[in-house]
Amino acid sequence: MSTYISDDVRCEITAARLASLKKLSRLRVRAGQEVYTILRMWRGGFSVEADTVPPLRGLVDLYDGERHLCQCLIIGSEPEAGERRYEFKRNTAATETAPLDHYREPGAPAGLLPRF
Known part of the structure; x- marks a missing residue:
């Protein structure tokens, strides 16, 4: 029995x-104004289709559907088996609110009411 598989x-x-x-992936990468489907994602990076997605570089945003997951600085690699892999150089999680510049007590009031 032969283990040879033709190129076609x-x-x-x-x-x-x-x-x-x-088809199964909800994950997307946004570079500038363009949005591309992520094929696979792991702790240190992700992969996209090599033939349809141009080489990406720099700062990109990752989304799960419409939910913003993180902003990443990426490093690309050579295409392999139809996929182009990218590794995270920096990965910052997206939050719904701005970060506080001071410590807030757990039982502190949300704001002060003026005296009338």
């Missing part, structure tokens, strides 16, 4: 694998 079959298998990853 290998390309079709890779295309089917990428299509299934793309």
Whole structure:
């Protein structure tokens, strides 16, 4: 039995694998005004489709649907098996509110009422 797979079959298998990853993913990367689908994500980075997504660099935003997850500084690598991998150089989680510049007591009032 031969373990040789022709290039045509290998390309079709890779295309089917990428299509299934793309269909299942809700994760998106936004670079400038462009938005691209993330195929896979792990603790130190993510991957996108190499053929349709131009090489990304610098500061990007990651989204899960419409929810902003984080802002990242990324480093790219060479495409492999139809995917281009990116590693996080810096990964800052997005928050709903601005950070406080002072410590707030747990039982402190939310604000002061004026005297009338």
